Amino acid sequence: GFFSAYTDPDGTLRRQPLVYRLGDAFLPALSLSAAALYFGGNPGLIAHPLFKGGLMRIGLPREDGSIVDVPVDLNGRLLVNYYGPSGAADPRLPDDKRGVFPRLSLVDVHDGSFDAALVKGKVVLIAVTAIGTFDQRVTPFSPMVPGVEIHAAALQNIIEGRALDRPDLVIQLEMLAALLVALAFGLLLPRLAVNWGVLFFAAAVALWLGLDFLWLFPKKLLLFADVPLVLQMALTWGGITVWGYLTTGRDKARLKKEFTSVLAPTVVEQLLKDPALAGLGGTEREMTVMFSDIRGFST
Numbered sequence: 001g002f003f004s005a006y007t008d009p010d011g012t013l014r015r016q017p018l019v020y021r022l023g024d025a026f027l028p029a030l031s032l033s034a035a036a037l038y039f040g041g042n043p044g045l046i047a048h049p050l051f052k053g054g055l056m057r058i059g060l061p062r063e064d065g066s067i068v069d070v071p072v073d074l075n076g077r078l079l080v081n082y083y084g085p086s087g088a089a090d091p092r093l094p095d096d097k098r099g100v101f102p103r104l105s106l107v108d109v110h111d112g113s114f115d116a117a118l119v120k121g122k123v124v125l126i127a128v129t130a131i132g133t134f135d136q137r138v139t140p141f142s143p144m145v146p147g148v149e150i151h152a153a154a155l156q157n158i159i160e161g162r163a164l165d166r167p168d169l170v171i172q173l174e175m176l177a178a179l180l181v182a183l184a185f186g187l188l189l190p191r192l193a194v195n196w197g198v199l200f201f202a203a204a205v206a207l208w209l210g211l212d213f214l215w216l217f218p219k220k221l222l223l224f225a226d227v228p229l230v231l232q233m234a235l236t237w238g239g240i241t242v243w244g245y246l247t248t249g250r251d252k253a254r255l256k257k258e259f260t261s262v263l264a265p266t267v268v269e270q271l272l273k274d275p276a277l278a279g280l281g282g283t284e285r286e287m288t289v290m291f292s293d294i295r296g297f298s299t
Helices: 031-038 108-112 147-160 170-191 194-216 226-259 267-271
Strands: 015-017 019-022 025-028 042-045 055-063 067-071 078-079
Touching: 015 147, 025 031, 031 055, 031 067, 031 147, 067 078, 067 147, 078 147, 108 226, 170 194, 194 267, 226 267
Parallel strands: none
Antiparallel strands: 015 078, 019 025, 042 055, 055 067
16 A cells, blocks of 8 residues: 655645545555554545545455444545654664554564564564654654654544544534634623633633543544634633723713712612613602611711
């Protein structure tokens, strides 16, 4: 299989193509070919029902008849769920400790001095890992990782069923979440005091990040874009807070300053809740007043 790598615009390798379209044919990648040999069946490509010519899943049959479901994007790329940082750049580490996956030196294999238990029943990828081979990649964990570790991570994702998934309609879901957040913030924040508004904002951010980091990402293996949603929360909260301070907040401060010295605190609080009560003209009401004397008060 081919072993090409395609990086994101920031130079980080997050996706590994599993198939390459060549006319009407699809060529498998190294990781997909190795997984097919491991499970003992040829992969089947599942087309996306909404996007013509796009892929949605790759199915790998096991020997027992079950199917290993591998999520891919429309172009057949796997969103790699990396297992941790690589220690390849640290020369103090032994070969079998450099990186997430154990390494065996080709010299030890040639001499027969390696531990055979390390490879029994496992997939072995043969590659060069020296820095001078110019096959070093950037991952979200490490700035310098041998390219073979990318394929090893993708292959292990397929075997364990731990590949990340970012469905094609997730952008619409993120837009819907942003709309709901905007409506909730717009309706609730103007009714809250500044200190309660800060608590509401912090609780909303903590609730979303907790939901994503503790359940959606590790349990459901779904990848959502957190930065736009959290940024929108911050901008919406900041905009509503500043606008409230420049309008109603300033008016309430003026009322409180003018009436605190002449009215009871409870009356001032009523004026702050309903500034219209401070208008001239008063209101007409039918009321009953009871006069009473306290025994011994007159003397």
